[in-house]
Amino acid sequence: MTTTAVAVERVLDAKQVVKQFGGLTAVNKVDFHIDSGEIVGLIGPNGAGKTTFFNCLTGLEEPTSGEIRYRGEILSGKPDAVVKTGLARTFQNIRLFQNMTALENVLVGRHCRTSTGPISAIFRGPKYKREEKESTAAARGWLDFVGLSRIEGELAKNLPYGDQRRLEIARALATDPGLLLLDEPTAGMNPIETAQAMALVNSIRDAGLPVIVIEHDMKFIFNLCDRVAVLVQGQLLVEGSPAEVQSDHRVIEAYLGAPVE
Amino acid sequence: MSLRTTTDRLVAEVQTRLTGRTRPTLLAGAVLVIVGSLLPWLTFGGYPGQLKSPFFFGDSGVRIFTLLLSVAFLLALFALPGRRKAGIAASLGMVAITAGTFLSVLNERGGLGAFAVGIFLTGIGSVVALLGFLALPPDVEPGRWRRKPQWVELLIVSGAQLALLLVVVYALDVGTDDGARSSRIIGFFLFIIAASAAVHALGVFAGISTLYRRHRGVTIAAGSLAAAAFPFLISEVQDGSAYWIRVAASIGVFAAAAIGLNIVVGQAGLLDLGYVAFFGIGAYVAALLGNANLTTSNIDLPFYIVIVLSAVVAAILGIIIGAPTLRLRGDYLAIVTLGFGEIFRLVAQNYDKLTRGPNGISGVPNLKVGSYDFGDSHTVLGVDLPYFANYYFIELLLIAFVIIVFTRLATSRIGRAWVAIREDETAAQAMGVNTISMKLLAFAIGAFLAGGAGAINAHVATQVSPDSYTFLESVTLLAAVVLGGMGTVAGAILGSAVLIALPEKLRTFQDKRLLFYGIALILMMRFRPTGIVPNSRRKLEFDDADPTSGDAVTQEQPPSTGKAVMAQ
Helix, strand or coil: CCCCCCCCCEEEEEEEECCCCCCEEEEEEEEEEEEEECEEECCCCCCHHHHHHHHHHHHHCCCCCEEEEEECCCCCCCHHHHHHEEEEEECCCCCCCCCEEEHHHHHHHHHHHHCCCCCCCCCCCCCHHHHHHHHHHHHHHHHHCCCCCCCCCCCCHHHHHHHHHHHHHHHHHCCCEEEEEECCCCCCCCHHHHHHHHHHHHHHCCCCEEEEEECCCHHHHHHHEEEEEEEEEEEEEEECCCCHEEEECCHHHHHHHCCCC | CCCHHHHHHHHCCCCCCCCCCHHHHHHHHHHHHHHHHHCCEECCCHHHHHHCCCCCCCCCHHHHHHHHHHHHHHHHHHCCHHHHHHHHHHHHHHHHHHHHHHHHHHHHHHHHCCCCCCHHHHHHHHHHHHHHHHHCCCCCCCCCCCCCCCCHHHHHHHHHHHHHHHHHHHHCCCCCCCCHHHHHHHHHHHHHHHHHHHHHHHEEEEEEEHHHHHHHHHHHHHHHHHHHHHHHHHHCCCCCHHCCCCCCHHHHHHHHHHHHHHHHHHHHCCCCCCCCHHHHHHHHHHHHEECCEEECCEEECHHHHHHHHHHHHHHHHHHHHHHHCCCCHHHHHHHHHHHHHHHHHHHHHHHHHHHHHHHHCCCCCCCEECCCEECCCCECEEEEEECHHHHHHHHHHHHHHHHHHHHHCCCCHHHHHHHHHHHHHHHHHHHHHHHHHHHHHHHHHHHHHHHHHHHHHHHCCEECCCHHHHHHHHHHHHHHHHHHCCCCCCHHHHHHHHHHHHHHHHHHHHHHHHHHHHHHHHHHHHCCCEEEEEECHHHHHHHHHHCCCCCCCCCCCCCCCHHHHHHH
């Protein structure tokens, strides 16, 4: 744990977010926030609306109503604009660019932080050279950070599962985010890979980046998160420290059902 | 299914019968083929042209190919990796050539009297060789080429280009001036198919493409030289006939447009079925501004301004069309672009005031740059070049420009964004790529290049009319890209060359021409779905999807890295 006292800042503040698909309310008046230096877990049974809520935050879905502020500014618009503002995410089902190399995948993450136009690219102008050099260095740095620098030339689809997950995180980090959203980063992983992922998320937080993580692995959530929010049927059921949430009977009921009287 | 099991059983049978005797079998086969190829095949010797079959007959013309193939498989005997496949390919080719000759002569003459001993020796020899190769143990993975001294590598790189040029010139020339035209052409095609399959199995193409990557500068220089030498060579070989140079001039324009389309389809993955409209817009602009005889305008601008204007107008129209439609994905975009292509054609057909309707604008004058008139033939280095060669050379410059645009964009953040969009549009957007503007950029650059190519085409064809820019043309361009290899420059050029030159070459077969053309396309896509020059990425994609494909994946990474990753 870092002991340097940094002023806590509200990074993301979502108020009364609602998302309806026709008659179905997938996300119902959810209040949610995260402060700098935090790892917040988002848990809940399948179909609780966790990923839809993520999609609302990152612009992939437009909320039906509600307000999302990132460092005080209202977030709106397309996913690419949201990324540029500072939110980066990974996907529950890995969505790498399968036929690009690991390095190229991460370089795509640099896209929104560079601006070389076609003319400069065609004539190999100074801007192209400078940005290309910087991007490659940054991308290599992130590959190294997640421990993948040795396979930078491999096609993404040829990587083993755990590496694909890590590559997706590196790609998200390459966008220079101010907040990272991980959608089930350990899904389908064996215990060793899960432990590695946990260490990775921890080091991301230590690097000063707040993280929101959707997870089903309770060991992961309770070891790692400063705060846990439980979403059930689109509604925020409980929010609090891992210990509080763990002992809350409503959470147990939501997962296991109420005891028969 | 049953066919496959039957052949498997036959192969197993051959293998058990011939174990330990493959080498003598192969040698016997080789000797038979070579002796047979040196002897006459038909009793009436050198007059096969008197036979009327449009297909297959002939003597002197075909034997050279079996001879060459037998030499190829003798070489294969001593080259260790991949020799089973190479040998099977070569001997199958010989079986096909001899059997085809045999059957068509039999059909023509109604008996065995016409045959001399040579054809039987070659036929038996090639079957024996085929059996021998089938009995060989399966090939080990083709080995990597060891590094050779610098000068050897450079010699291979430039020699390969020269060889390609000679093969192309021979292919165009073969069968134009002897009586047995069609037999030689078919014999030659069978030879080319068998020989390239054999050479491919030996890992030669993979090796050469590695060398190409290693010595890019020399490769480009040798390629440009070979391309520039083509008109001289074909002119000499064909005694100054302009025919193939004219065809080459159409290929040049077409190839430039195909590379532009390759940005849209191959890189950004946008299926554009109306691409020829941009080509047509460029041509119309050039014709209207270029002082044509029968036209609706009286403007005469110098060509270097006209070509830029044509490209810019096409690009602007590309943006206008693209802005609303590029929000669509996949199939929907294809249908919208299809509609746009038709709209362009119909406007050109009906807006008489500007386009002169179905008559089109004709009498577009030949280009003049300074005092150099593109309509004159010139004598360069003692070779008379027909005037189409002028256009061919200016097209080479255009293609060079297009290639630079293509490759440099491909290796920039823009090219990476395009590939990301092709791979997963949602993920690309969620990673910060402004997909709409990047797709629009691809569309506009593609249209820009097509417009420039169209401007030259107006002068090559001397007229523009709506029927030159039909849906079929769009499809042919797309076919050139797919056939050649999605996302590669060499693929688009080779695809265009094959698609335009093949029907010309097949003219000997008159009414059966398009049948052969279609069969050739189907076979190429069946046996080489990644195209003639596959993008290394796409090649991996297809090889994964098709485990039965025999192509050995040439991995660019040292294999040890991959294993270390997997073991982890």
